[in-house]
Amino acid sequence: MITAPSSFRRMPRWWHDEPGRAWLDRLPALVARRCEDWGLEVDGDPVHGSNALVVPVRQGTLGAALRLSPPGDDLALECAALRHWDGRGVVELLDSDEAAGVMLLERLDPSRSLSAQTPQRSAAVLGTLTRTLAVPAPGTVPSTGEIAADEARAATARWEALGEPVPRTLLEAGIAAAGRRAADDPGHGSVDGDLHDQQVLAGTRHRWTVVDPVLLRGDREYDVGRVLWSRLDELPADEDVRGALGAFVEAAQIPPGRARDWVLVRSLSYLLWGLEHGLTRDPPKCRRLLELFA
Template identity: 90%
Template sequence: MITVPATFRQMPRWWHDESGRAWLDRLPALVARRCEHWGLDIDGAPLHGSNALVVPVRRGTQEAALRFSPPGDDLARECAALPHWDGRGVVELLDSDEAAGVMLLERLNPSRSLTAQTPQRSAAVLGTLTRTLAVPAPETAPSTHEIAAGEARSATARWEALGEPVPRTLLEAGIAAAGRRAADDPGHGSVDGDLHDQQVLAGTRHRWTVVDPVLLRGDREYDVGRALWSRLDELPTDEDIRGALGAYVETAQVPLERARDWVLVRSMSYLLWGLEHGLTLDPPKCRRLLELFG
């Protein structure tokens, strides 16, 4: 049986989640039963992010990764997203059991993510990936147009409830950008709504492969703000930030104005969400982007 890493047990998700901690206790037995059911052999020590456990396995000579998600996670959404792209820029789904919260995935290299690249290089790769992923999206996929409209409607009330934590001018810059993105036709291309460098790993089919995608429809610049604030400590000057955004825009082949709008929308949204949830590190990064591009 595997041993659940202590670092996984220490993740904030489980601090106030008694059922989640019980699931952690059951994981070794769940892994053993799933390996027996699918004819898998464990091929290394388990790995994890903040929510899921990943066990390297083999099925005969085929290398794979067995991913377990805790009860309550929306595995159906991811199980629908992966076949939609069918391995085009994203990890291949080899098998799944949504009810059990288990997926069998193509094995990638967890020790090599885009975080090892410079922020400018990472942004350029992410821009290229957005073009790879921009196949026609199903009409049932949530639209970036609708997301922007929702942000424009809710931002002021959230800002007021938080005691007006940033100047109104910054809030208004975010709302104006959300209004522009809600007014424009976003098109029908597929978008990964969770695309940032920690979600891109080295692989064998592709040099860089997306994991855990969230399928949206519309503007593929949707997550460029995340690409910036997640590496902001490595971008000390305003010119460094503009350079990373420019690298993304060039490879994504999208209008700079639209990319700037999404930086503002997402920075405003995440700043408010972060303050609502007691975060201390990320909201100042979002404020810096609002001040620079607003």
């Protein structure tokens, strides 16, 4: 029997989610039942992020990870993304029960994430991973160009509704960058729309392996803004930020101007979203990136 960690129960996700809190209480029985159904044995203490519980298990001699998600989380897209990449740079999906919110995954090392590397080293690894992941994408998945067009259309109204929280020059720089990214053909390569160093763990098949990918198609530097703002506290000087971006650009083998565009687009989008949702720490980081690259 496992116990849901108290730190998992304290996650903001559950504050106003009564079905989710009930699911937390059922977790020991859910894990026991799934282990019986799939012939698994618990092989260590569970770990968690903000939304899912991961239990180390063994299936015979194979070490694996049992991942359980709460009611309401749609695993179909995530499982489809994992099947699409089929272990190429991403965690391998061994089995799933999407209706029950359960996946059996390749065992990685949750104590060793890419966030332990320096920001420049991390940015270079993430840039390299974008090339690994850039296999042809299904035409049915969202395009980065479509996302950029949506951002360009909505930004001004969101900015006005928030009381014009940044100078108009920064708003216009983000909109112009979004317009350029919407106008250019982004191609059909696969893109992880949630790429940052905490989503990359050490493994055995690959030195670094992506978890929880979000499948998009188009510009593989789509999430480079997140690569920077997630480590911005460790990049005190502007030249440090430019150095991290340069490390990503060189490893990803992408045009620097296109990367700067996506820093502007994603930073403006996240700044507005953060203010809309009451965030206080991340919007100033996004503003710094806007001021640096506008």
